Amino acid sequence: MSDELVLYTHPMSRGRIARWMMEELGQPYRAEIVGYGEPMKGAAYRAINPMGKVPALVHGGTVVTECAAICAYLADAFPQAGLAPAPGDRRRGPYYRWLFFAAGPVEAAVSSKAFGLAAPPEAARSLGYGSYADTIDTLEQAVSQGEYLAGDRFSAADVYVGSQILWGLQFGTIEKRPAFEAYGGRLAARPAARRAREIDDALMAQMQKAG
Numbered sequence: 001m002s003d004e005l006v007l008y009t010h011p012m013s014r015g016r017i018a019r020w021m022m023e024e025l026g027q028p029y030r031a032e033i034v035g036y037g038e039p040m041k042g043a044a045y046r047a048i049n050p051m052g053k054v055p056a057l058v059h060g061g062t063v064v065t066e067c068a069a070i071c072a073y074l075a076d077a078f079p080q081a082g083l084a085p086a087p088g089d090r091r092r093g094p095y096y097r098w099l100f101f102a103a104g105p106v107e108a109a110v111s112s113k114a115f116g117l118a119a120p121p122e123a124a125r126s127l128g129y130g131s132y133a134d135t136i137d138t139l140e141q142a143v144s145q146g147e148y149l150a151g152d153r154f155s156a157a158d159v160y161v162g163s164q165i166l167w168g169l170q171f172g173t174i175e176k177r178p179a180f181e182a183y184g185g186r187l188a189a190r191p192a193a194r195r196a197r198e199i200d201d202a203l204m205a206q207m208q209k210a211g
Contacts, residue, residue, distance in 0.1 A: 005029035008048060008056040010036065011200035011207070015055035017067045017163040019200055023192035024159060025074055025081050033203065068103035068160050075156040083156045095150040098142050099157040102164045105129035106139055110164070114173045136175060139165070143183040162187035
């Protein structure tokens with residue numbers, strides 16, 4: 001069975017997060033661009049991801065969807081890249097904590113606010129993210145404790161959380177706070193982050209030119 005890494009993505013999607021992770025990984029991979037509409041919702045692609053969404057990763061016979069899961073899977077599948085604390089390392093606690101905090105409370109709170117779906121204050125205790133304000137304040141604390149989320153070393157958690165912050169700052173769904181801008185700026189300057197942006201931006205330009 002082939003161990004080829006295949007990333008199913010679209011340059012105007014959360015697939016940009018997975019692309020950045022692939023570039024940080026330093027392993028050869030193939031990217032399959034899946035168009036919106038029928039290509040993404042059709043039977044062929046739904047056989048890979050029944051949700052009809054990108055990104056999806058196929059590694060040999062293993063299929064992984066959801067950006068946070070893709071980041072965590074790749075970090076563990078290729079430990080030589082040093083993108084996750086080793087099992088037993090105490091830094092694995094904050095690594096998992098903030099990776100999944102961003103995948104759960106941050107994603108839910110930011111999306112709800114962006115679409116005007118914020119719950120009333122009395123419903124906060126029934127929601128996983130509580131309130132948008134509490135979620136953003138907690139996120140600010142997380143990125144203010146050090147250069148990276150899992151101590152002094154960049155990890156897959158920074159790819160995912162950093163992408164959420166950079167995206168939110170760009171589209172105004174996350175408040176511009178000094179801690180967010182400093183953290184996001186550090187991560188955006190990484191060579192792998194720049195490569196990933198250049199690849200997806202070039203693909204976007206090609207699509208726009210093609211009409």
